Amino acid sequence: MSYFIDAVLKSDEKIELRQFLHELRAKDQRYLLRNDIERAFTEYCEDHEKSEAFQHVSNLGKLIFYTQEIIVEDESVCAIVRPKIAYQEAFRIHEDFTYDKMTVQDLLDTRDRFVDRYKPQEGDVFEIDFEPFYDYSPTIRDPKNIGKGVQFLNRYLSSKLFQAPRQWKETLFQFLSLHSYNGLKLMINPRIGSWEQLSDRVKQAIGFVSQRPENDPYENFRFDLQDMGFEPGWGNTANRVRETLEILDELIDSPDDSVLEGFLSRIPMIFRIVLVSVHGWFGQEGVLGRPDTGGQVVYVLDQARSLEKQLQTELQQAGLDVLGVHPKVIVLSRLIPNADGTRCNERLEKIWGTDDAWILRVPFRKFNPNVTDNWISRFEIWPYLETYAIDAEKELLVEFKEKPDLIVGNYSDGNIVAFLLSRRLNVTQFNVAHALEKSKYLFSNLYWQDLENQYHFSLQFITDLISMNAANCIISSTYQEIVGRTDSVGQYESYHCFTMPDLYHVVTGIELFSPKFNVVPPGVNENIYFPYTRQEQRVPDDAERLEELLFTLDDPSQVYGKLDDPSKRPLFSMARLDRIKNLTGLAECFGQSKELQKHCNLILVAGKLREDESNDPEEISEMRKLYEIIDRYELHGKFRWLGVRLPKTDSGEVYRVIADRRGVFVQPALFEAFGLTILEAMISGIPTFGTQFGGPLEIIQDRVNGFYINPTNLEETAQKLIDFVTKCEQNPDYWLEISRKGIDRVYTTYTWKIHTTRLLSMAKTFGFWNYSSKENREDMMRYIEALFYLIYKPRAQALLEDHMQR
Structure with a gap:
């Protein structure tokens, strides 16, 4: 990006830049964001009767276009330039119009200095850096593919199958041997003792089922397949079993990412799902419009219904429904004793239109009943979440009789609970942000101390860093939610590098090119929302x-x-x-x-x-x-x-x-x-x-x-x-x-069908990835735990002490 600065400073446009910065200094505003910069430059061009071409095509116009932030200091100007998506550089332009490239630490110190919080005499500030912990996993190279993590992983895994066939076929064989449901063995049994034998038996089984009528029910030939080493889970009819076996046969002989995805999506490995949505009033009626309650409740309820329906379809197609295998979905929320006419004080509530999907409400521990018996703002909920996760684990095990197969967190508080539960239960964790407050409240990290009494952003932002790095998969609704557009920073991208003055500096907060990011937009409930013409x-x-x-x-x-x-x-x-x-x-x-x-x-x-x-x-x-x-x-x-x-x-x-x-x-x-x-x-x-x-x-x-x-x-x-x-x-x-x-x-x-089909396919891919990669995330998880116990927990305790006085 220094090309544009060089081009401006080595041409007549240097005078224009000098004049533009001079006029910026004459304004009261000292910290300008993208909108402010664009507006100021437009005003400059209008005041000086500059052409449209100058504003948009000149080197100065291009430099301004790529500049996301400007900090006007006494003797220099700091410009944060974003030449391409998910990448930024910072430059300090001096009064003599020389410039230096700034390090991340320089930039964060400059931001601290802007709010009078830079205190080098008191020692260095604590730095959070997650970059070293992403060395264990492959990363996406092209920004266009950010948010397509599962497609990338399937390509990566299929290439490994091709490059090291013996090792990865053995891994696939072992993975297929793992599956069961409540003691019922699934997929393959000990009659198949190796991947070589698996390959032979697959071809034998294909020949067997090909001779049967396509719609012949699985129960009619179940025991014949069992003798060959194949347990339930391959299909509900001869045709479905043959299709699944043929996909595996093709995967063994000629690995391909679409074949791998197609096969993994057919393996029955998801039966019990927890959707965590803690804050607010969570119910099916009488809650919309209340504080902290809106689209998230609608989203989670519709998702729960659709997940159960999709799981039922998949288990039926796998031939498991006739064997008593049925899915269960639980929305884990908070029980509010003083429920204000809602059903939020009921422990268990069945979700309308489902067979076995429930809202399970677990109360916060009492502490001060004047607080915990009532609704608590999402900005103040933090002191109760660790003990809530411990209590919720017991309740979930009672309801499921087993540990869940997938935990999906919703919003910052739900995501930290999902992290705590998945860490204790060793279960795949998905996150959904819905909204990251850091992007909604401008300068909320810079001025967090001024906003702390009302918003407690020091807790919110460390929670976000913990849960997004701990998650196996982050579901976003849009690409721009992750990394924005050419001219704007994404919500998750805003966590890549920022300062919480006097508390910590985030040098690398999240790896934006990680395959954990996946765009899976939600749908709408088509029974309620449909065209006016119907x-x-x-x-x-x-x-x-x-x-x-x-x-x-x-x-x-x-x-x-x-x-x-x-x-x-x-x-x-x-x-x-x-x-x-x-x-x-x-x-x-x-x-x-x-x-x-x-x-x-x-x-x-x-x-x-x-x-x-x-x-x-x-x-x-x-x-x-x-x-x-x-x-x-x-x-x-x-x-x-x-x-x-x-x-x-x-x-x-x-x-x-x-x-x-x-x-x-x-x-x-x-x-x-x-x-x-x-x-x-x-x-x-x-x-x-x-x-x-x-x-x-x-x-x-x-x-x-x-x-x-x-x-x-x-x-x-x-x-x-x-x-x-x-x-x-x-x-x-x-x-x-x-x-x-x-x-x-x-x-x-x-539509919700598109959403849940992709979500379950992703859960299975990440399940196989977590097993097959043998990656050691324990170093990252220990680092995350250190942040939880050294930053989150003391601040949550301080907020609890404040609540105890109410």
Whole structure:
């Protein structure tokens, strides 16, 4: 990247850089992020009447494009430049316009110095560096393949089978010998004593089953296969058994990554799954809209249902259902004694629409009942998680009668519990972040001490480092969640190098090229969220009731605001009232645009209407802000705010009612890790405008099946909405075109069947990898434990002592 700096400093553009930096110094802002830099350079080009080519094509324009951060110091400027995805460099540009490349330590010291926390006289700061621990595993080379870890591992493993056939065939043979379920032997028995014998017997068995009718049930020839050395698990019919044996035969004779993946996906090795979702109110009704409860609950419940269904299908195809082999899925959450009318005080609750999937709620130990008997914010939950994991282990073993085969953590607290459980039980651990707070709260690591009393980021960020490095696999919803885009840093990438001043420096926080990263987007519950055109699936009374609620009902306990003209096109959004979801930003955008108000009404579904209904400071602050915006812009008659917690069936119909009115869905979040509401709106048939900061960039194809917005640019956002509704008024078919393409996008890419099929295939691949690689992760795990006991646990104990005084 020094090429661009050299090119600028050795040309006439050096003067432009000098002038640009001089103008930056004249501003109050001393730490500029990507958006700030881009805006400042645009203003510079406009003020100095620079051409479009200069702004975007000149060497200075390219340098600015790749610059992610600028720190303006007294005698120099520090520029963090990201020339390509997942790679960054830092340079210090001096007053005489010479420059030096900065080390990671220099950069972190500079950031500490910016917040007056650099204290070299007190000794060096503790450095966290995970880089040496990734020497044991293969790494991806091409950034385009980040997030495709399983495909990479299958290629790597198949190449090993090809390069060292004897060793790896022996490993495969031993792996097949391992499998059983509750004492029932699966796959192969001791009648097959070596991999050479396995190869011969596979060919013999193929010949045997090929002579039987394709649909001949496995039970009819089970004992014949058993005599050859093959136990249940190969298939439920002669045809299915033959297919599985032929895949293994091909794998033995000519290894290939697709063949390996196909074979591993057929091995029955996953029967019991734990999905960990600790914080918040976790239930099937009466919880959405409460603090810390939103898309994650929907995600986990839908995932649990889909996993059970997919496991049932796989076990049936393996011929195991008739032998009494059935899957069980448990969602592990927190039991809240003071459940506020929900079922969160019940230990066990069956998940609707399943045969053997349950919510298992385990309470926190009492400590101070004034705290632990009630809901605890996700920012304050940390002191209870270690003992919670110990208690949860006992409860899980009671319910499963065996240890689980896979543990999937959700969010930071669930992931640390998943780590503690998987470490104790020696079980494969998957992580799902949903959202990493470090990306949501800008400068949260730099100013963690100022934010500690409210957010406790010192605990959150060390938790994230521990769990993401401990995990066998990290499931992300999008590629950009891992490593961002050309012009933006990914959520996980933000953990690669950062400082927590006075606490520690992270030199290498995560290996972004590790095959543990896998993009597996979620789906939507198609029984609840489906297109508005499917009138045969809709309940007319529900549609009528919700239409009244949305547009005309006069009930101050549920609704604030009346519409002067309910027939106007509705702009609609539904989210929690917190700063990141930015519903107040959408209201302000609407309030500032008289033109938009001529065409549309704004309708928000946001959980609560009154401060006395909430004990969440951030939610209360957003309520006050929303009321102030309504008054300031005189939105009465053009705006409705529904303070309701909708059951899931109602939330699905609400989208369809908005679609009936040819409405528009707007997702204005300042940052969105994925965006389930975007999927829900699109599958319902509502043209959708989604934030350009986060996951919506990969769901929506801009101006094809939806639109991107920059929620920090209110004027631009309003204009995009005006352009769309104006075009729809001129050509009603345009609304239908975007609606149809949005529906198609979800059905082809974002379904739970696609998600769970890939997740289970990945779990099996990682199971084989963990066994076959014989990699010694114990050094990393000991390092992780040191971070847990030396950083996490003392800080959690200090927070507990604070809770004991409440």
